[in-house]
Amino acid sequence: MDEFSFIDSIKPSNYQQSSLIKGVDDDAAVFRQNTQDVVTAVDTMVDGVHFSRETMAPFYIGYRALAANLSDLAAMGAVPAFYLVSIVIPSDWVEHELREIYRGMSFLADDYRMDMIGGDTVSGKELVLSITVIGYVDRNKAKYRAEARSGDVLFVTGTLGDSRAGFECIVTNVDDEYLINRHRLPTPRVIFAKYLNSIGRVALNDVSDGIASESNEIAEASGVDIQIVFSDIPYYRSAADLFPEQYEDWMLSGGEDFELLGTVSESEWFTVQKAAERAGITVTKIGYVTESKEKDGRVYLSKNGQTSLLKKSGYTHLQEGRD
Numbered sequence: 001m002d003e004f005s006f007i008d009s010i011k012p013s014n015y016q017q018s019s020l021i022k023g024v025d026d027d028a029a030v031f032r033q034n035t036q037d038v039v040t041a042v043d044t045m046v047d048g049v050h051f052s053r054e055t056m057a058p059f060y061i062g063y064r065a066l067a068a069n070l071s072d073l074a075a076m077g078a079v080p081a082f083y084l085v086s087i088v089i090p091s092d093w094v095e096h097e098l099r100e101i102y103r104g105m106s107f108l109a110d111d112y113r114m115d116m117i118g119g120d121t122v123s124g125k126e127l128v129l130s131i132t133v134i135g136y137v138d139r140n141k142a143k144y145r146a147e148a149r150s151g152d153v154l155f156v157t158g159t160l161g162d163s164r165a166g167f168e169c170i171v172t173n174v175d176d177e178y179l180i181n182r183h184r185l186p187t188p189r190v191i192f193a194k195y196l197n198s199i200g201r202v203a204l205n206d207v208s209d210g211i212a213s214e215s216n217e218i219a220e221a222s223g224v225d226i227q228i229v230f231s232d233i234p235y236y237r238s239a240a241d242l243f244p245e246q247y248e249d250w251m252l253s254g255g256e257d258f259e260l261l262g263t264v265s266e267s268e269w270f271t272v273q274k275a276a277e278r279a280g281i282t283v284t285k286i287g288y289v290t291e292s293k294e295k296d297g298r299v300y301l302s303k304n305g306q307t308s309l310l311k312k313s314g315y316t317h318l319q320e321g322r323d
Helices: 001-011 059-073 095-112 162-171 177-184 190-194 211-222 237-242 248-252 266-279
Strands: 020-022 036-046 079-089 117-122 130-137 151-156 202-206 226-230 260-264 285-289 299-303 306-309
Touching: 036 059, 059 079, 059 095, 059 130, 059 177, 059 190, 059 202, 059 260, 079 095, 079 190, 095 117, 151 226, 151 266, 162 177, 162 237, 162 248, 177 237, 190 266, 202 211, 211 226, 211 248, 211 260, 211 299, 237 248, 260 266, 266 285
Parallel strands: 079 117, 226 299
Antiparallel strands: 036 130, 079 130, 151 260, 151 285, 202 260, 226 285, 299 306
C-alpha cells in the first residue's frame, strides 16, 4: 500500500467536535474556539526506547502513546478535542500492524470524543510515533506546576508503581491482568482534572516519570519545599506481593502510571476528594507543602522515622528505555 492509500484507509469517516471546520482532507486542519483557552502538547515514542513489539502489541502501542499525551492535557486541566499523528514507518512493519496502532489510538480517542485531524507519514529505519494533542480549558483555569503554596496538601490519584510492575509481569510471564493492563492500557485522569475546575488554585503534574521527579518539578516551579510521607503513598497490594524487593522503588520512580500528583489548600482538600468520587477513582493525601529552606524548592521523604532529600529519579527521555 502506498502512502496516500494508507492515509485514506485511516482517515476518519466522521467528526465529533463541533468546533472543527476542516479535518484531514486539506493541507491543514481548521477549528474555531472563541470561549475557552486552547492547550496543546506533543509526545514522541520510539521503537526500542519507549516500547518493543516483544512486550507491546501494536494496538497497545497506539493506545498508550495517545494516553501519555492525554495525561499531559489532564495535568493542565484541559478536555481533549483533537489529535494529529506523525509516524515513521520501517520496512519490517506490515499494513495490518500499522492499522492496529491507529485502532488503539481511536479506541481511546472515542472515550473523549476526540477527532484525528491530520499528521504525517514517512518511511525510516525504526518506528517513531509522534502525537500532538489539542484540548480546551475554561479561560484562565489552566493548572500550572507553579501554583503550590506553603500549607498545601500534597495528593496523588490511584496507586503508584503499577505500570512498572505490569511490565515486569509481562517479561517474567507472571499472570496479573490488572497490573499488565495498567502498563498497556493506562487511564489518563482527564475526568478527575475536569472536576477540579471549581478550585481557584491547584498545582498539577502527571506521573509519567515517577513522583520523585514530578514532585521536584512542582517544588522547583513553585519555589517551595514538599514533604512526602512514604507510608501514605498508595500502592497495589499484588505489586508488593509479587515484587517485594522492588515495589517501593517503583512507587517513587517507576513512572508511566499516568496518575496526577497535585497540591491544593487544606480548605479545598474536600473538593478534591469529591472530584475523585465523581470520577470513580481514589485520591490520597501523601504529604504537604512548606516554605522553602533554600532558593530553589526541594522534596523531602519521611520513611521509617527518618527524613531525607528526595532527588529526581526514574525514567528520563535522554537515556535508553526499558521496554
